[in-house]
Amino acid sequence: MRGMTVEEINLMVARLRSSVLATIQNEITQMGHRFDAALFLRHTSADLTQTCAEALFYGAEVFASEEPPRSSLAPSLPRVPQPHRNYDAAPSKSACVCK
Numbered sequence: 515m516r517g518m519t520v521e522e523i524n525l526m527v528a529r530l531r532s533s534v535l536a537t538i539q540n541e542i543t544q545m546g547h548r549f550d551a552a553l554f555l556r557h558t559s560a561d562l563t564q565t566c567a568e569a570l571f572y573g574a575e576v577f578a579s580e581e582p583p584r585s586s587l588a589p590s591l592p593r594v595p596q597p598h599r600n601y602d603a604a605p606s607k608s609a610c611v612c613k
């Protein structure tokens with residue numbers, strides 16, 4: 515990401531954020547829920563933007579060095595526990611941001 519302007523980096527982050535949001539919306543809709551993007555973003559906007567920015571910087575650092583970076587943001591990211599899903603069970607209304 516060296517040589518890029520702040521505006522170019524911000525645009526890349528915005529595109530990634532938009533793509534991630536569309537994927538989340540698609541997944542929740544496929545589970546049969548109604549997705550409220552405004553409500554979702556009200557609770558996650560800053561976290562989503564930060565995560566997308568860190569992912570881009572981490573990815574750029576990895577590809578620039580062709581090996582995992584030693585001093586990146588990635589190791590300092592908190593680990594998010596992954597829920598154990600039962601895909602045979604009916605979708606839970608409490609599992610997503612729904613109206």
